Amino acid sequence: APRIAVMTSGGDSAGMNAAVRAVAKSAILRGCQAWVVREGWEGLVRGNAEGEEESTDGDATPPHPEPETLPPSVAQPPGTSEARRWRGTYGQGELLREGVGEAEELGLKGKYILRVGWDDVRGWMDQGGTLIGTARCAAFREVAGRQRAARNLISCGIDALVVCGGDGSLTGADRLRAEWPELVAALLERGEISAEQAQRHRHLKIVGLVGSIDNDMATTDMTIGAATALARICEAVDSISSTAASHSRAFVVEVMGRHCGWLALMAGIATGADYVFLPERPPPGDWRADMCGVLARHREMGKRKTIVIVAEGALARDLTPISPDDIKAVLAERLGLDTRVTTLGHTQRGGKPVAADRVLATLQGVEAVEALLEATPETPSYVIGIRENKITRIELMHAVQQTQLVAQRIEKQDFDGALALRDSEFAE
Ligand code: ADP
Numbered sequence: 001a002p003r004i005a006v007m008t009s010g011g012d013s014a015g016m017n018a019a020v021r022a023v024a025k026s027a028i029l030r031g032c033q034a035w036v037v038r039e040g041w042e043g044l045v046r047g048n049a050e051g052e053e054e055s056t057d058g059d060a061t062p063p064h065p066e067p068e069t070l071p072p073s074v075a076q077p078p079g080t081s082e083a084r085r086w087r088g089t090y091g092q093g094e095l096l097r098e099g100v101g102e103a104e105e106l107g108l109k110g111k112y113i114l115r116v117g118w119d120d121v122r123g124w125m126d127q128g129g130t131l132i133g134t135a136r137c138a139a140f141r142e143v144a145g146r147q148r149a150a151r152n153l154i155s156c157g158i159d160a161l162v163v164c165g166g167d168g169s170l171t172g173a174d175r176l177r178a179e180w181p182e183l184v185a186a187l188l189e190r191g192e193i194s195a196e197q198a199q200r201h202r203h204l205k206i207v208g209l210v211g212s213i214d215n216d217m218a219t220t221d222m223t224i225g226a227a228t229a230l231a232r233i234c235e236a237v238d239s240i241s242s243t244a245a246s247h248s249r250a251f252v253v254e255v256m257g258r259h260c261g262w263l264a265l266m267a268g269i270a271t272g273a274d275y276v277f278l279p280e281r282p283p284p285g286d287w288r289a290d291m292c293g294v295l296a297r298h299r300e301m302g303k304r305k306t307i308v309i310v311a312e313g314a315l316a317r318d319l320t321p322i323s324p325d326d327i328k329a330v331l332a333e334r335l336g337l338d339t340r341v342t343t344l345g346h347t348q349r350g351g352k353p354v355a356a357d358r359v360l361a362t363l364q365g366v367e368a369v370e371a372l373l374e375a376t377p378e379t380p381s382y383v384i385g386i387r388e389n390k391i392t393r394i395e396l397m398h399a400v401q402q403t404q405l406v407a408q409r410i411e412k413q414d415f416d417g418a419l420a421l422r423d424s425e426f427a428e
Helices: 016-029 040-046 081-087 094-098 143-155 167-189 195-200 226-247 262-271 287-300 324-335 345-349 355-374 396-411 415-423
Strands: 003-009 033-037 113-116 160-165 205-210 250-255 275-277 306-311 339-343 382-387 390-395
Touching: 003 016, 003 040, 003 167, 003 355, 016 033, 016 160, 016 355, 033 040, 040 143, 040 167, 143 167, 160 167, 160 355, 167 195, 167 205, 167 396, 205 355, 205 396, 226 250, 226 262, 226 306, 226 345, 226 355, 250 262, 250 324, 262 275, 262 306, 275 287, 287 306, 287 324, 306 324, 324 339, 355 382, 355 390, 382 396, 390 396, 396 415
Parallel strands: 003 033, 003 160, 160 205, 205 382, 250 306, 250 339, 275 306
Antiparallel strands: 033 113, 382 390
16 A cells, blocks of 8 residues: 655644644545654654664555444454554554654654554644644755655655645755655665665655645645634734723734735734734835824824734835834834734744634645645646635645745835735746
């Protein structure tokens, strides 16, 4: 049976567990083995230090029963491949309770690439963050690190990989895919893999899922985790609003989004904020004068509170960064407002995913497995997206490049061009 592995990488986002669950369960339903890679690219580079390889007992694929009719513990003695397929390797709830990284008693120390069963991911849908861990990995930026990652994938017999992460992680995925034939040839030459392994793994099947709270990936309308982050921001701004109104204060609320103002803009709309600062749509002219004009008018109309939302990466027209403290100083000096700054920080990453993120992660996880099963050496690697409420496949390389182009256009002060590019499926 083909072995499909799934990993999460880069910044965590709500819905990553739902994505892992969906990939694992649909892989199993499609007669594949489901595997996870702990700790993102770092885990892939480290591999299974013990060198213990998975036995191939699951390779014969018996026609499996419907999940509802399964009495796994009764029907299959533990330890058989069919039992493992359904009951899981680690047992119901254990991975969940401990977080995979802590589970030394499960024999996971030094093991990063693990086979999982149906029950291993049970109950993951509503859990925040990522239970299989995520990391930033410097080694994977070097060829030597990607070489080790390739060797570890091949020695575990992984045929296909789903990577759920932001544009950095997916850039890494694209690199691995592009270099794959050279990596395999080098491993073969050094005797680290056999000729048979080189033959079986001559193509890397890889699919990306976009897990990012910023909603910053071009070519897709929503990323996994953005809806939850937005919901948390709205809750926080609601709380701030009531105290602001009580004391007739101004609040400057900083939200995440380095190159993308989606969270700031949507939070501004959803909370009725007075003014919003974004990286890709700087205020016209002098931002101080523009902001003060708007806020003074709102006060004159009788508003007792002032809420300004500022994205982390907010810029003035001349590309100088605008910080919450800059804004606070202007509000205090020019408008005489009692002003406080609130940086929402990591609370925005979310916790429990909202329904929209569970649905998105599940639909996309299922589609990722379908894309891998249909992949041939001729088909490109895809990122699974969503456009106009339809799940889509966009070429991985294209989505990554277009996202980088958006940032470049902002740097050239081509703000309209940047927005047009992020919204369009294909670069002109
Ligand atoms: P995100 O995926 O959330 O954007 P990062 O940008 O930190 O997060 O990327 C996560 C990881 O992806 C990095 O730590 C690194 O291992 C890998 N990565 C990012 N960019 C590249 C690149 N250009 N080449 C290879 N690997 C990369």
